[in-house]
Amino acid sequence: MVFLHPTFLWLLLALPVLWFFPRGQRDARHAALRAVVFAFLILALARPVQVSEDAEPVHVFVLDASASANSAVALESLCQAVQQLDAQARLVVCGTMGSLSDEQRELFDSIQTVSQVGNGSPITAALQVASNSIPRGAQGSITLVSDGLATDRRWATIVQAIELRGLPVHTLRLTQPQDDVYPVSLISLSPLAVGHTAQIMVEVVGNAQSLELKLSGPAGEFASVSEVVCDGRTSQVLEFEPAEAGFLALTLEVKVGEGSNANLENDFIARTFAVDDPQRVLYLGQRMVGGDAVLGNLVGRGFAVEAWTGGELTPLNLAEYDLAVLDDLPAEALGDLSQRALVSAVRDGGLGLFVSGGAAGFGPGGYHDQPLEEILPVEFVQKEEKRDPSTTLVVIIDTSGSMGGNRVQLAKEVARLAIRRLLPHDKVGIVEFYGAKHWAAPIQPASNAIELERALNRMDAGGGTVILPAIEEAFYGLKNVETRYKHVLILTDGGVESGSFEPLLRNMAEDGMNVSTVLIGPEAHSEFLVRIANWGKGRFYSVPNRFNLPEILLKQPASAKLPSYRPGAHVVQARGGAGWWGDVDMSAVPALAGYVETRNRAGSEVLLETADGAHPVLGSWRYGLGRVTAFTSEPTGPGTEPWRDWDGFGPWLARVLERTASDQRAPYRYTLERAGQQLVFAAVRRVPGTLPPIVNRLDENGFATERLELRTRAPGHYEARWFASPSDEVRIVAETAQGDVAHRARLVSSAFADVAAEHQVDPAQALDLAALASATGGTAIETTSGLATFRPSVGGGVAPFSITRLWPWLILFALLTYLVEIYYRRSGLRRGA
Numbered sequence: 001m002v003f004l005h006p007t008f009l010w011l012l013l014a015l016p017v018l019w020f021f022p023r024g025q026r027d028a029r030h031a032a033l034r035a036v037v038f039a040f041l042i043l044a045l046a047r048p049v050q051v052s053e054d055a056e057p058v059h060v061f062v063l064d065a066s067a068s069a070n071s072a073v074a075l076e077s078l079c080q081a082v083q084q085l086d087a088q089a090r091l092v093v094c095g096t097m098g099s100l101s102d103e104q105r106e107l108f109d110s111i112q113t114v115s116q117v118g119n120g121s122p123i124t125a126a127l128q129v130a131s132n133s134i135p136r137g138a139q140g141s142i143t144l145v146s147d148g149l150a151t152d153r154r155w156a157t158i159v160q161a162i163e164l165r166g167l168p169v170h171t172l173r174l175t176q177p178q179d180d181v182y183p184v185s186l187i188s189l190s191p192l193a194v195g196h197t198a199q200i201m202v203e204v205v206g207n208a209q210s211l212e213l214k215l216s217g218p219a220g221e222f223a224s225v226s227e228v229v230c231d232g233r234t235s236q237v238l239e240f241e242p243a244e245a246g247f248l249a250l251t252l253e254v255k256v257g258e259g260s261n262a263n264l265e266n267d268f269i270a271r272t273f274a275v276d277d278p279q280r281v282l283y284l285g286q287r288m289v290g291g292d293a294v295l296g297n298l299v300g301r302g303f304a305v306e307a308w309t310g311g312e313l314t315p316l317n318l319a320e321y322d323l324a325v326l327d328d329l330p331a332e333a334l335g336d337l338s339q340r341a342l343v344s345a346v347r348d349g350g351l352g353l354f355v356s357g358g359a360a361g362f363g364p365g366g367y368h369d370q371p372l373e374e375i376l377p378v379e380f381v382q383k384e385e386k387r388d389p390s391t392t393l394v395v396i397i398d399t400s401g402s403m404g405g406n407r408v409q410l411a412k413e414v415a416r417l418a419i420r421r422l423l424p425h426d427k428v429g430i431v432e433f434y435g436a437k438h439w440a441a442p443i444q445p446a447s448n449a450i451e452l453e454r455a456l457n458r459m460d461a462g463g464g465t466v467i468l469p470a471i472e473e474a475f476y477g478l479k480n481v482e483t484r485y486k487h488v489l490i491l492t493d494g495g496v497e498s499g500s501f502e503p504l505l506r507n508m509a510e511d512g513m514n515v516s517t518v519l520i521g522p523e524a525h526s527e528f529l530v531r532i533a534n535w536g537k538g539r540f541y542s543v544p545n546r547f548n549l550p551e552i553l554l555k556q557p558a559s560a561k562l563p564s565y566r567p568g569a570h571v572v573q574a575r576g577g578a579g580w581w582g583d584v585d586m587s588a589v590p591a592l593a594g595y596v597e598t599r600n601r602a603g604s605e606v607l608l609e610t611a612d613g614a615h616p617v618l619g620s621w622r623y624g625l626g627r628v629t630a631f632t633s634e635p636t637g638p639g640t641e642p643w644r645d646w647d648g649f650g651p652w653l654a655r656v657l658e659r660t661a662s663d664q665r666a667p668y669r670y671t672l673e674r675a676g677q678q679l680v681f682a683a684v685r686r687v688p689g690t691l692p693p694i695v696n697r698l699d700e701n702g703f704a705t706e707r708l709e710l711r712t713r714a715p716g717h718y719e720a721r722w723f724a725s726p727s728d729e730v731r732i733v734a735e736t737a738q739g740d741v742a743h744r745a746r747l748v749s750s751a752f753a754d755v756a757a758e759h760q761v762d763p764a765q766a767l768d769l770a771a772l773a774s775a776t777g778g779t780a781i782e783t784t785s786g787l788a789t790f791r792p793s794v795g796g797g798v799a800p801f802s803i804t805r806l807w808p809w810l811i812l813f814a815l816l817t818y819l820v821e822i823y824y825r826r827s828g829l830r831r832g833a
Contacts, residue, residue, distance in 0.1 A: 001806065004047035011042045033821040040814030043807070050804040057139040057794040058088045060130040064146030066095035066121040068759050069174045074145050080788035081143075090133050092117060094126045094146070121758060123150035123767060127158045127169075134167060134796060135803075141778070141792040142167055147174040148769050149761035152676070159772065167796040168778035171769035172787050181206030181230060182266040184762040186252050189237070193276040194245050195302025196658065197582075200238045202252050202269075204230055205763055210257030213238065217250050227257070233764070243301075245277045246702065247731055247748055266759035272729055274746035277304075279661050280320060284308040284334065285327030285636070294636040295325065299654040313338035318345040323661040328357030328634050331370045339371040346375060347624030352661040356631035358565050358596060358639055377604035377619040378630045381564050381597045389484035391555045392427040392443060393418060394474040396467070397459060398492035399434040403520065404461040406546075411491040411520045412456045414543055418489055418552040422446035429477055430455050433470035434463030443477055467492065468499040471515070475504065478513050485555045486513040488536065493521045496528055505535035514538040516552070567594040569642075572617050576607035582655050584648045592617065594639040596632040607656075620660065629660040667736045668693055672747040674754045677723045679730055681708060681747070685716030690736055692718055693745075698731040708732075726755045 003009065015035045063078060082089050092115045115133075117126045123146060134140035142162065162169060181204060189199040200223075202213060211228040214221060215238045223238035242248060251270045281303045283292040292307040299305075303323075313334075318324065318341060331339070345351040355367075355376060367373045368380045395415045399408060419428055429443035430452065441455035467490065478486045488508070505515055515536025517529035522544040533540040541550040570593075574586035589608075600606050600616045608618035620629040633639030635653060643649045667690035668683045683693050696704040710718040724730055732747040756762065773780040777795065781787050 001048050001050055004049060006046055008042055008045040011045075012039065015039060030821070030824060033817060033824060037814050037817045037821060040810050040817060044810040044814065046807075048806040048810070050806055052804065056088055057141070058090065058134045059085055059140060059792055059794075060090045060092060060133050060142050062092045062094065062123075062126045062130050062142060062144045062146070064094045064121055064123065064126075064144075064174065066758055068121060068149050068176070068761065069095075069147040074172065074174060074784045074787060077784045077787040078145060081790055084789075084791075090130075091115070092126050092130050092133070094121055094123060121146070121149055121151045121761065123148075124152045124155040124158055127155065127162065131158065131162050131165070131167065134165075137796075139794040139796050140167060141170060141794050143170040143172070143787075143790075143792055144769065144772070145172045145174065145787070146767070146769065147176055148766040149176070149756075149763065150767050151756045151758060151761060153755075153765055153767075154676070155767060159775070163776050165796050167776065168793055169772055169776040170778040170781060170790070170792050171773045172781040172784065173769050176763075179207070180266070180759075181208045181211065181254060181256055182760055183252050183254050183269040184756070184760055186250065186269050186271045188273055191276060192242050192248065192273050193302060194242050194278040195300045196241070196654075197239050198242055198273075200240075200250065201235060202238065203233065203235050203762070204228075204254055205233050206230055207232060208256050212255040212257060214253045214255070215240070215250060216253070217248055219243070222250070241301075242275045245275050245746075247698075247746065248273050248275050266757075269757075269760060271750045272731070272748045274748045276746070277744070279303050279322040279658070281305045281657070281661075282308060282318070282321045282324045283327065284324065284329050286329060286333055291327050291636045295327070295653075298635070298650040299657055300650065302654060303657060313341040315341050315345050315349060318342065318351055319349060321351065323352040323354060323657060325657070326353070326355045326357065327636055331367050331372070334372075336371060339367075343371055343375055346626035346628060350625035350662045352626055352657075353628045354631065354657060354660050355628065356633065356635050358594060358634050358637060375623045375628050376601075376630050377621040377628055378598040378600055378616055378632065381599055389555055390425050390427075391422060391485040391487060392429070392478060392481045392483045393422060393446075393554055394429045394431060394443070394477060394488045395419070396431045396433065396470045396474055396488065396490045397440075397456075398465060398467065398490075398520075399432050399459050399461050400463050400465040400495070401434075401461060402465060402493050402495050407493055407521045408459065408461045410543060410546055411518075412459065413546060414491055414518055414520070414541075414549060414552070415456060415489070416453075417549060418554065419446060419449075419452060421552065421554060427481060427483060428452055429474070431470045431473055431477075432459055433465075433467055434461075435466050436463070437466070437470040437473050439473070439477075443481060465492065465495045465497060467496050468501060468504070471501070471504060471508075475508050475513065478508075479511070486511075487538070487554045488513060488515045489518065489552065489554075490515065490529070490532065491518045491520055492529070494519055494526055494529055496532075501532060502535050505532060509535070509537040516541065518543055518550070518552075564597045565594060566597055569593065570595060571611040572608055573611050574608055576605065576618075580607055580655065580659055581652070584652045584655060586652075588646065588648060589652075590642040590646050592633055592639055592643075593641045594633060598630075598632050618656070626662060627660050629656060631656075666743050666745060668734065668743075668745070670732075670734055670745050670747055672730070672732055672749050674726075674730075674749045676754070677725060679722055679724055679749060681720045681732060682713075683710070683718045683734065688716075693734040693736045695720065695732060695734045698733055700729070700731075704733075726753075727751050 015038060061078060061082065094117055115129050117129055130142045183202055183204050185203040187201055189201055192198045200215060204211065208230045211230055212224065212226045213228060213236055214224040216222060222240035225236055225238065228234060228236060249270065249272045251268055254267045278301060283295060283305050285291040292305050296303065296305040324342060342353060346353050373380065395418065397411050397415060403411065422428060424445060424447040426446040427443050428446045429439065430441040431437060432440040440459060441452055444451065471488065474488045508515060515532060516538030517533045518541045519526045519529055520543055526540070526542060530540045539553065541552065543549060569591045571591045572589055574581065574589065595610070595617055597615050600619050604619045604621040606616045606619050609616050617633065618629065618631050620627060667687040668685055671682045673680045681695060692710055695708040695710065697706040697708065699705050708720040710720050713719045729751045730749040734745045736743045770780045781790055
């Protein structure tokens with residue numbers, strides 16, 4: 001005998017006290033009866049048990065009597081297996097026992113314990129009950145008769161516990177109907193949103209030569225596919241476009257075209273999906289009238305396009321949108337502060353930015369050297385062209401007598417230097433004055449170097465100095481030429497006659513003719529020549545000798561930025577992965593009518609480029625929390641005019657905008673998980689300083705039925721737990737406020753989200769009974785007839801034993817003795833004593 005609570009035995013030492021009560025006349029028999037009562041009670045409190053080592057092992061049989069299992073063929077063999085056992089036998093039934101006959105029910109009623117677990121195939125719960133039916137330390141075995149199609153697939157923990165106890169699990173696989181075809185899953189490949197193509201993948205198991213799959217909802221049929229061949233398993237993707245945000249209940253129906261289905265009850269599978277609101281787009285464009293409407297028609301209902309009404313952009317008002325689109329908007333129209341707000345919203349707020357345009361957006365005067373340039377995935381190409389503007393030069397040379405000797409030769413050298421600085425597209429004329437004036441060389445192209453040189457060589461000093469008529473002749477000659485610059489160069493020794501030079505020279509300056517003077521020789525007769533140069537808005541030069549020849553400045557070469565917009569037909573080719581394009585056929589992209597030449601930045605992804613020059617047309621990269629995509633043409637302008645007839649233009653643009661739009665705009669990241677009957681809602685804060693969300697449960701009509709109480713698990717991490725039946729659908733709406741902007745998120749846990757409905761268990765996820773028997777040291781029984789003669793091996797204990805509880809008998813003896821004590825006190829026996 002073993003006492004489970006031996007500490008109570010110390011109370012036996014207090015029994016002698018009972019011999020001294022009651023006081024007065026001593027009654028030894030009464031005291032003895034009282035001591036016996038308390039002795040029985042103290043021994044009962046100590047919980048004595050009798051351990052017998054000749055106990056028999058416990059064999060537990062688990063029968064899968066659910067509707068999916070063909071258990072009728074195994075019932076007779078199971079009855080015979082139970083009858084031949086000499087040891088204790090217990091039965092655990094999955095499902096209902098309505099399929100048992102009266103004779104079989106009488107047999108099972110004679111077994112020590114019959115437990116019923118669930119109405120379907122909760123094999124995990126049945127194994128748990130079977131394991132608990134075998135006492136700790138006792139030997140026993142578990143025999144599982146099932147098809148393995150467990151509705152609850154969380155059996156790993158209980159199998160591991162059975163394996164640690166050393167209990168063998170013997171298995172017998174029941175057969176399944178071979179002609180049953182049914183759907184096992186209905187999942188979305190991506191989150192559903194209004195206007196975006198929803199891709200619902202369905203899986204069907206069974207064997208059929210012709211199936212029809214029909215996906216329908218409250219508004220009717222959404223998508224269907226026919227003549228599907230199912231050889232054991234098939235997967236199909238059905239596509240449709242959700243029309244409105246909220247919760248969308250979808251039902252898939254499987255119809256067998258040839259033959260009949262074994263079970264018509266499992267031809268349907270229903271799931272509910274959350275449909276997000278359309279993405280809000282801020283359209284910033286001025287060149288294209290009604291560009292926001294054109295863009296909205298192109299991309300469809302998945303984007304709510306709002307036109308920019310002007311005003312300064314701030315990170316607060318940009319927080320209302322998921323995407324901003326710049327459509328060929330000049331930088332000066334946006335402004336420096338608004339550009340910096342866009343940069344901050346992309347980098348710190350996760351806003352998506354799509355920058356597109358032609359010459360206004362990416363050309364000269366666009367966003368080059370602007371705050372927005374640093375976040376673009378492409379670099380601006382600003383090619384410069386050095387231009388030398390055309391010039392007409394008229395050289396007036398003094399050949400009067402005072403220019404004799406070396407002076408006239410020095411003047412000729414200065415004239416030659418000035419002419420050599422000209423280009424072939426420039427023009428030159430030479431006027432000689434020596435009292436009279438005449439054209440030594442009429443105005444002609446500067447490339448006629450031989451004729452000009454001959455004219456200079458024919459000059460010689462002689463005559464008087466009369467310069468005013470020569471200047472007039474040059475003025476009239478320049479009137480008839482069309483060049484960018486017009487210049488008159490006067491070479492003289494300074495002995496100039498008096499006259500009305502100032503009005504003439506100022507008139508020439510107003511007509512764009514500059515007059516410069518050159519003093520030839522060392523004499524200081526330069527004051528009047530300086531005034532002539534000032535009146536004519538030219539320069540004054542002094543040439544005292546051939547060693548001080550000046551550099552005559554006749555024009556200022558300029559550099560101009562070439563236009564980077566390249567019109568014409570340009571073939572483009574795709575480089576981005578399939579994730580960018582989806583189902584859009586990028587091999588059918590038409591040629592562009594124009595684009596802006598750019599270079600991709602290091603680290604950016606080129607998605608579309610020209611075939612000839614490999615210039616990026618579409619590039620994208622991550623910048624901070626957001627994504628920036630650059631399209632170097634106008635999506636609503638003349639650059640994409642050939643794309644108007646391309647059927648894939650709208651889906652292509654919608655796909656690009658969808659990938660560019662923010663994926664982190666919500667202040668919280670939400671999850672809704674289900675484990676059996678427990679649901680766990682979790683919210684993790686993304687944006688610092690955001691208040692906790694308000695979470696409500698909704699009914700099927702969209703009305704709030706319960707507000708969930710969130711508990712803080714960590715800073716910025718909130719959680720709510722509650723219980724619901726696996727067959728109940730749970731809809732959740734979480735709302736947060738970020739400034740004046742409200743964010744709403746929808747979550748749904750469909751019925752049977754983590755368990756499978758009966759008749760719709762995926763065979764690929766069935767419990768491997770042979771592996772279970774091998775892992776636990778059991779035997780995989782091959783046939784149902786083998787079950788009738790099967791003698792299960794045992795394990796789990798050192799030796800067979802049984803435990804007999806003795807304390808209930810001690811309480812009974814204490815009660816009987818107490819009754820005797822009462823009779824003794826009230827009878828005459830005590831008085832006689």
